[in-house]
Structure formats: structure tokens, C-alpha cells
Amino acid sequence: MESVEKIVSLLEEKFGAQRESLAKWDACVVIAKENLHAAVKFLKNDAPAKMEMLLDAAGIDYLTYPNHEGPRFAVSYAFKSMSTVGARVRLKVLVSEADLKVPTLTDLYASANWLEREVFDQFGILFEGHPDLRRILNHCEFVGHPLRKDYPAQKRQWLSTSDYLVPELEKRLESKGYKVIERSEEINPVDEEFLEGSRK
């Protein structure tokens, strides 16, 4: 598409981005961490085809990837334009293992909140400035990040009691103007009582 090609060339000019040669089917652009936020802002507001929608944020672990050089992790953002039909762009940020921080996009896209939480949960990439960076898919007692290539595939982690989400709920209610009259308390479970058969 013309507008997408234009966007790619503009990104290359303005933000020092590079087009990914391996991506055959879509426009994928590799961009530096520092320029990510500004580039996304440009994509959303000023680009020839405005990208109003953040479709997905996906983590990538290149640990066992053949012929790969460079940082171990990457985060890939997929954008879609609602005003220009069919225009899509992918932005990729390379993240090294030593410095796992990436600027957040939650101030630009509301959908980035949960997407970034998922990437944090599965890959352990930290999003700077995220309002609520917690695990979203795995349980609260989970140790490690399961989609990393060095996570043992047969490893199992039991949960002793279900996640206690009431404080979060109360916080959200209070932020919407409700008043919490009685605060609930978590009943701490006794160690001997639950999941005795599952401990191995």
C-alpha cells in the first residue's frame, strides 16, 4: 500500500528506524527503544494513514532462533488503521537481557494495558510507566516467565489458594466515586489443608 510505504519511509527519516528484511508479508519496522514512544505518537496522530488501533503486543525470545545476532528479546506491536482501510504497520523493539525496560504505550492506547501485562507475565519484559504491571494469565504464586525459551517445558507450579482480587476491585470502585463501607480481609489458608495430594 502506498500510505504504508510512505509511513515506513517517514519512520526511517524521522526516527532512524530500519525496515525488517525478513518480514515478507507486512511492513515491519525495527526501531530503537528511545524513539518508540515518539514514533507511536506520530503513527497515531500525524501519519498519512493514522493508526487508531493497537491490535497486539507480542514478546519474542530469540534464544534458540537460528542465525540470530543481537539482543535476546523483542516486543512487536501491531497497528491497524481505521480511517485508511487495510493499512497495517508493525513496530519492533529489540530488548537485551541486561536491560529489560521498554517505555509503555498505555498513555496512547488503552488496550496496551493488558497487552503489556501479558508480555510482562510471559517474558518478563518491564514496561516503564505502566500503571498496574501485574501478572495477567498466570497465577500470583508463579515463579519465572513461562514463554521464555529456557523455561523448562515440563515444569509445573501449583497454586495454593485462588488469587485475592478484592483490593483491586475496591480500588477501582473508589476511583469511580463509590465508597467502600467495609473492607474485606483475606483468610489465610492453613498449610496442611489444601492440595495435599498434589504436592510432589
Place this chain on the structure above:
Amino acid sequence: MNNEAEKPNFITSSLDFIVNWGRTNSLWPFPYGTACCAIEFMSTEVGRYDLSRIGSEYVRFTPRQSDVLLVSGTITYKQAPILQRMYEQMAEPKWVIAMGACASSGGFYDCYCTVPGIDHIIPVDVYIGGCPSRPEAFFDAMFDLQKKIKDESYMKMRTERVKEQWELIKAKTAEAKANAAAMAKSKIADIKDFAVEKEQKLIKKAQFWKE
């Protein structure tokens, strides 16, 4: 009135038979549906297959009113404590059916998040294969469960329960007796000590006056 009294209006039977007959023909399921097996269960329950033909008339959505916990679907580690709690909340007598490959063995999910079979958490009576299992398979499982219930003996379970209680009472009385004996012993020892002290004091007094 007269008429009724003339005809015999009672039957004789064993209590076990009557209780089991009642239980087998009113198995109310509690559907714990987390995946596509639950859809199969819906079609089992409604018109075409009609589970109420064998007495499972009501699907109860509260563990307090149901007899059979029907786990149909994948159970993840995040969900395991919830399922266990559901099972614990059900009133006796209770049975569990693991419907489909996922509930029975984890199915093809061999990964960090799926429980490899719900028998790691709760006891299971009947397993059903299939992915998802067909309504016919579900009926077969229900018949198996009915057979199993018919073999159970209410009276035996009751005697066992009474025995347990009797042993508990025995143990408690023995404990109380031992406690009382220990108390008495300590009291007797106290009194003895007291007497010895008094004697010694008297002896001292007598010696003092002699001097």
C-alpha cells in the same frame, strides 16, 4: 377410610435398596464447564438426548443442592483451588465425573498451565474419554455411576460412621479420665507435701520449746 384399611398399603424392603434406588434415580449434576465438553453436556441435557430420562432432572448451579460434580473442560493451575473448594462445599453423598480428555488427563495440553488430570486434586468416580465426549458416552458414564451407587451400602457406611464416632467418644473419655487421674495425683502429692511441711514445722516448734 374403611376401604383403605382393608387393602395392604405397605411394602417390605431393605433400607439399602430403598436409599440406593432413591439416589440412583435423582442424580442432580453440578456442571463445572470450562471448555467445549460443557457444550456437549448442554446437548445431553436438553430435548434431543434428554438426561432427565434417567432422573437427572435438574442441573443445579449451586454445590449445596447437587450430587454429581461434573467437571467438563480444561482445568488450569489458576483454577485448581476453586474446583477443590467447589468439591468441598458439596454435601454428602457426592460423586465426581471427569468428562473428556482434558479433565481426565490434561488432554493434549502438556504445558505449564494445565493440570494433568483432576484426580490430582479431587477423587473421581467415572472418567469419560473423547474430545469432546459424545452425549452417548455421557449417558454410559451416568449408567456406570448408577451401577456404582447400587453397590454402595447405606447401612454399612452408617455403621462405619457410628463406629468412628464411638471410637472418637472412647478416645475422648479415655483422655478425660487420664486428665482426671493426673489431676488427682497432683492434688494428693500437694496434700502430702503440705502434711510433711506441717510435721516438720511442729517438730521444729517442739525442739524450740525444749531448748
